[in-house]
Amino acid sequence: MIEFKVMLSLSALLFSLGIFSLLSKKNAVSILIGVELILNACALNFAVFSKFNLMKAGILDITGYIFSIFIIVLAAAEAVVALGIFIAIYKFLKNIDVEKADLMRW
Amino acid sequence: MKFLILGIIFAFTAISGFYTVITPNLVRSVFGLFFTLFGVGACYAFLGADFLAVVQVILYVGGIAVLILFAVMLSKNPYRPGIFGSKKRSIFSGLISLFIFLILLFAISQIPSPPVASRSIPLTGEIGGNFLTNYILQFEIVSVLLLCVLIGGAYIIRKEIKGD
Numbered sequence: 214m215i216e217f218k219v220m221l222s223l224s225a226l227l228f229s230l231g232i233f234s235l236l237s238k239k240n241a242v243s244i245l246i247g248v249e250l251i252l253n254a255c256a257l258n259f260a261v262f263s264k265f266n267l268m269k270a271g272i273l274d275i276t277g278y279i280f281s282i283f284i285i286v287l288a289a290a291e292a293v294v295a296l297g298i299f300i301a302i303y304k305f306l307k308n309i310d311v312e313k314a315d316l317m318r319w
Numbered sequence: 320m321k322f323l324i325l326g327i328i329f330a331f332t333a334i335s336g337f338y339t340v341i342t343p344n345l346v347r348s349v350f351g352l353f354f355t356l357f358g359v360g361a362c363y364a365f366l367g368a369d370f371l372a373v374v375q376v377i378l379y380v381g382g383i384a385v386l387i388l389f390a391v392m393l394s395k396n397p398y399r400p401g402i403f404g405s406k407k408r409s410i411f412s413g414l415i416s417l418f419i420f421l422i423l424l425f426a427i428s429q430i431p432s433p434p435v436a437s438r439s440i441p442l443t444g445e446i447g448g449n450f451l452t453n454y455i456l457q458f459e460i461v462s463v464l465l466l467c468v469l470i471g472g473a474y475i476i477r478k479e480i481k482g483d
Contacts, residue, residue, distance in 0.1 A: 214432050216325050220362060221430070223329055225423035227355070229416040230340045236412030240402035242345060242391060246352050249383060250336065253359050264366045265433040273437035275445055279454055281371055282446070285378055286461055290468040292383045296390045297475040312404070 220261045227254035241299050241309040245292065252288040256281040328365060332358030345391055345402055353384045367439030370446055 227250050234247030263277025303309050332355055339351030356379040363372035403409055450458045 214436060215322070216365070217432055217436075218427055218430075219325055219329055220366070221427045222424060223332060223362065225420055225427060226333055227336055227359070228423065229420035230336045232419055233412050233416035234340045236415060237404055237409040238402050239404040240345060242387060243348060243402045245387065246339060246348060249352065249379075250339070250355065253356065253379070257359055257362055260363055260366055260368050260371060264368070264436055266437055267431070267433055273440065275442070275449055278368055278371055278442060279446060279449055281368075282374060283457065283461060285374055286465070289378055289382055290465060292386060293468055293472045294475070296386060297472045300390065301475050 214265065217261065217265045220257065224254045224257045224261065227251075227257070239310055239312050241302070241311050241314075242296075244311065245295050245299075248295075249288060249292065252284055252291075256284040256288075259284065325365065328358060328361045332362065343402060346388070348402070349384060349388050349391060352387070353380060356380045356384060368442060370442045 231247045231250030231254065234250065235244055238244050238247065259277040259281045261277075263274055263281075266272055266274050268274075299309050302314055306314060335351050335354035335358060339348050339355055342348050342351060356375065360372045360375040360380065363375055
């Protein structure tokens with residue numbers, strides 16, 4: 214079952230790419246893209262573990278698929294709210310550099 | 320044949336993921352995200368999760384990627400400051416993410432491989448039945464959350480009217 218490990222490695226790769234994007238960027242939209250990559254990796258992981266049942270071999274457990282769908286829906290909701298906040302910040306500060314948005318910090 | 324398809328999907332997703340993260344142009348990064356999401360949808364199709372692949376393509380590729388693209392293109396020059404931070408921070412975050420990737424690879428190599436994959440069945444009816452029986456509470460909570468997101472999004476982005 215080579216595809217089990219290959220899919221998990223792909224998920225790990227997407228996760229660490231998302232972490233890199235989250236840590237190194239200063240544009241807020243790029244950070245949002247990193248978060249989307251991380252959520253995608255997580256949903257892919259759930260789907261893989263639903264397909265390859267480690268407890269009872271060969272029996273389809275649908276829980277992982279259902280939680281993947283929940284993750285996709287929550288990612289959509291999160292993207293809408295995050296982009297709304299970015300547009301509000303952009304109207305107020307005239308840029309979306311996260312290093313400049315420090316009005317609530319003392 | 321199966322391994323060839325698996326390799327193509329892996330290479331496609333990995334390369335477009337790298338391009339998404341590395342390119343300094345924001346619009347190109349969004350298009351890279353577009354192809355990465357397509358690759359993950361292909362992974363779902365490869366795993367036999369038909370409904371999940373359709374949801375991924377409709378919601379992520381058709382929804383979120385287009386939404387980000389709209390937000391980028393409608394705002395006037397949002398990528399003026401450039402999207403990367405200082406060089407030192409890029410190097411440090413590259414090291415940290417490489418470290419996390421190696422840890423995850425080690426953990427994956429420790430998992431015992433399952434002997435067989437479960438058989439693929441049409442999932443749509445199965446998932447719909449589970450949503451309305453076993454997972455009804457989560458389903459309702461998510462629907463209320465989506466309503467909150469609609470109202471909150473409209474409230475945040477609304478236009479201020481002076482003297483009201």
